[in-house]
Amino acid sequence: xxxxxxxxxxxxxxxxxxxxxxxxxxxxxxxxxxxxxxxxxxxxxxxxxxxxxxxxxxxxxxxxxxxxxxxxxxxxxxxxxxxxxxxxxxxxxxxxxxxxxxxxxxxxxxxxxxxxxxxxxxxxxxxxxxxxxxxxxxxxxxxxxxxxxxxxxxxxxxx
Numbered sequence: 563x564x565x566x567x568x569x570x571x572x573x574x575x576x577x578x579x580x581x582x583x584x585x586x587x588x589x590x591x592x593x594x595x596x597x598x599x600x601x602x603x604x605x606x607x608x609x610x611x612x613x614x615x616x617x618x619x620x621x622x623x624x625x626x627x628x629x630x631x632x633x634x635x636x637x638x639x640x641x642x643x644x645x646x647x648x649x650x651x652x653x654x655x656x657x658x659x660x661x662x663x664x665x666x667x668x669x670x671x672x673x674x675x676x677x678x679x680x681x682x683x684x685x686x687x688x689x690x691x692x693x694x695x696x697x698x699x700x701x702x703x704x705x706x707x708x709x710x711x712x713x714x715x716x717x718x719x720x721x
Contacts, residue, residue, distance in 0.1 A: 564653075564720040568615025569715050570609065572603040584672065586676065587672050615717075618647055624644070624647070654718065659716075661695070662694070662711070663711040665705050670695060
C-alpha cells in the first residue's frame with residue numbers, strides 16, 4: 563500500500579456585494595470572498611492538499627485565474643476534476659482535515675452540510691471529513707474581517 567500526505571492553504575480578501583461560499587455552502591453574511599471563481603477557500607485548500615499529495619502541482623496550475631472559463635465557477639466542479647486527476651494516478655482519498663479562519667459569521671451551523679458535500683464528492687463517509695472553524699481573535703486581516711483563510715490536510719492511499 564502506498565500512502566501520501568498533502569497540505570493546502572488558500573486565502574481570499576473579503577468585501578461587500580460578494581457571496582460567501584465555504585465548502586460548497588452559501589453562508590449568510592454581509593460580505594463575501596473575492597476571487598476569480600466563487601472563491602471557496604475551503605474547497606481550494608482541499609484541492610491543493612489532494613493535488614500536492616499526488617504530486618500534481620497546484621490548483622492555479624490546473625485552473626488558472628486568467629482563464630475566462632473559470633470565471634465565477636462553482637468550486638465543487640473544480641474539486642470533482644481534482645478527484646478525477648488524483649484517481650488517474652491510482653490514489654483514493656482516505657480522509658480530509660481542514661480548518662477555516664474567519665472572524666465572523668460563526669460557521670458551526672454550516673459544517674455538517676459542508677461535510678456532506680465534500681464527502682459526497684470524494685466518495686467518503688462524512689466521518690472522514692473533519693472541518694473546524696476558528697477566529698484570529700480580532701488580530702490581523704483575518705481577525706479584522708478583511709480576509710478568510712483555509713488550511714487542509716489529506717491522506718491518499720493506493721494499493
